[in-house]
Amino acid sequence: MHINARSLSKNIDTIITEISLLRNKPSVIAISETWVRTDDDPYLIPGYTSILKARKGRPGGGVGLFIQDLVNLKYKLRPDLSTHMSFESLFIQLSNKNHKDSIIGIIYKPPDTDVLKFTKDMEQVLSIILKERRPCYLLGDFNINLLKHAKHVPTQHFLDTLIASGFYPLINKPTRIAENSA
Numbered sequence: 001m002h003i004n005a006r007s008l009s010k011n012i013d014t015i016i017t018e019i020s021l022l023r024n025k026p027s028v029i030a031i032s033e034t035w036v037r038t039d040d041d042p043y044l045i046p047g048y049t050s051i052l053k054a055r056k057g058r059p060g061g062g063v064g065l066f067i068q069d070l071v072n073l074k075y076k077l078r079p080d081l082s083t084h085m086s087f088e089s090l091f092i093q094l095s096n097k098n099h100k101d102s103i104i105g106i107i108y109k110p111p112d113t114d115v116l117k118f119t120k121d122m123e124q125v126l127s128i129i130l131k132e133r134r135p136c137y138l139l140g141d142f143n144i145n146l147l148k149h150a151k152h153v154p155t156q157h158f159l160d161t162l163i164a165s166g167f168y169p170l171i172n173k174p175t176r177i178a179e180n181s182a
Contacts, residue, residue, distance in 0.1 A: 107140035
């Protein structure tokens with residue numbers, strides 16, 4: 001599950017309430033725009049272990065993963081997948097004794113980041129993931145309007161990169177509708 005929190009401190013209670021109402025709890029909750037100041041800010045979701053990564057150098061941004069506390073669910077951090085500079089990310093390798101290890105990543109591309117630079121950095125991450133031949137789930141806020149792929153070359157290149165790597169965006173409609181945009 002992915003949530004764009006736009007501040008954990010303002011929205012953690014709402015997130016906890018929403019999660020508590022779910023019949024089937026997600027194994028991993030990926031959160032973008034945490035707005036945390038440090039990697040060890042104390043935001044907790046009952047029944048989950050948290051890993052937070054604060055934005056460095058300016059306010060806002062930040063990503064986090066909350067992993068359900070299950071006996072058969074183990075994880076290890078994958079810092080080798082988060083070495084790029086154009087976006088914020090956090091990756092784990094999730095182990096479950098009943099399934100093949102999988103990679104889960106939360107990605108946040110700030111709106112002012114160049115799409116071509118972002119795509120180039122994503123290509124490097126995807127090449128590592130593809131070599132490992134593990135199931136992979138990429139969640140997050142890419143701040144790219146995929147509806148413009150036919151008219152915006154950088155967006156088309158990003159979409160082509162995802163599809164060529166075996167990924168397909170599940171969200172294909174606007175997720176934020178405002179007076180001047182959708």
